[in-house]
Amino acid sequence: MLPEELLQHIAKGDKDAFRQLYELFKARVYNTCLSYLQNASDAEEATQDVFVEIHHAAAKYQGNAGAATWIYRITVNKCLDRLRYNNRQKRFSFLTSIFNRDTGVLMHDTPTFEHPGVKAENREQSVMLFQAIRQLPENQQTAFILKQIEGLSQKEIANIMGLGEKAVESLLQRAKANLRKILSDYYKSGEG
Amino acid sequence: MKRKTFNGQTEDILNSMDGATRAVPSDALFRLIEQRVAIPYTKGKTISLGTLSAAAASVAILIMLNLTLLSKKQDAMPSGDARSVVEYYGILDNGEITGL
Missing domain, CATH: 1.10.10.10 (Winged helix-like DNA-binding domain superfamily/Winged helix DNA-binding domain)
Structure with missing residues (x-):
């Protein structure tokens, strides 16, 4: 089944179609998220956000753009939202405590x-x-x-x-x- | 020669993802997504920029009104009240307070 058809089935509540679409796009979505966020746990959370959004918005998919384009668009937006949130956290870390209370490790530090x-x-x-x-x-x-x-x-x-x-x-x-x-x-x- | 080496290194860095394979998420991820999808969806309520600006303007007006009223009240306060207290009470060298 084509991704566009899978989206139509997801909109009707087909769980199997959702699983198929996930299998088809999980690497593309996760890899993009990982490239933006450069952290596996953040990338997994962003991937969750993307697929939850796909599930909820499948009914709104018009078919003007290809399914891959639509999914990438959601992915980019979710990643940028998360990046902005992380950057805000970093900025405010100077107003709050920048060290983890339990470990004393510098918080918001971006490792390689x-x-x-x-x-x-x-x-x-x-x-x-x-x-x-x-x-x-x-x-x-x-x-x-x-x-x-x-x-x-x-x-x-x-x-x-x-x-x-x-x-x-x-x-x-x-x-x-x-x-x-x-x-x-x-x-x-x-x-x- | 050194310059060329440096440029070559930069190009190597820029192309370092060539031939890389895509990273894959953990197997448990789909179960987490299914759990989240099962929760009834409530999209966060968005506040329009107009409403936000009106709220910000109201707060600014309130602060300005408060400051104006405070400064007027300060001007209207008779300065003699404070001075009379100082004049009435006094502390002697031995630490005793006079006028009590």
Whole structure:
């Protein structure tokens, strides 16, 4: 059954269709969430949010966009919401206590992230890449993650982000330029 | 030469996710999603920007009114009251209070 048909069945309360759609999209949704949030537990929570939203909004799915585009759109929005929430928490941590009362460990500290699917020889570089991605503006982050990590085409990204293909191309160029700058600053600080 | 090496390293970092496999969530995740889906759905009530602005404006007006009233009350308070108390009571060198 096609994902679009599965969504129609989910809207009618078909639990089996929901399970099938989950199996079809769980890796895509979770991998995208992991790339944004860079934390397995946050990514699992965001994946839950995405599928709960899919279940509740299936009846509203119009079919104007493909099911994958619709699901990616929900995923990106949920991840950005969670990122904003995490950033707010970090900001307010200076007003409240920044240390965990029980362990004394610094809270809201972002540890280095190793993607579980990366090739062993690229592990070190990918850690630096994810650190740099965190510093990009939201729309550049989205374009870069969907292109470079999810491997989507510019047309698919344009549909997900509601932009033209040219705009996506420009976003990708700016994202790469910014990443190069962030990485060169990182090297300079390492040399100094 | 060093510059070229650095550029090469940067490009390697940018392309470090090439050939990576997708991460998969834990097997228990679907059960958690099913549990959440089973709970009756209540979408959070959203407050419009207009309502929020009106509420913020009301609070600002209330604060300004309070400050104005407080400053007026302070101006109207006879300063003699405070001075007369000071003049009436006094503390001697030995710590005794006079005027009681």
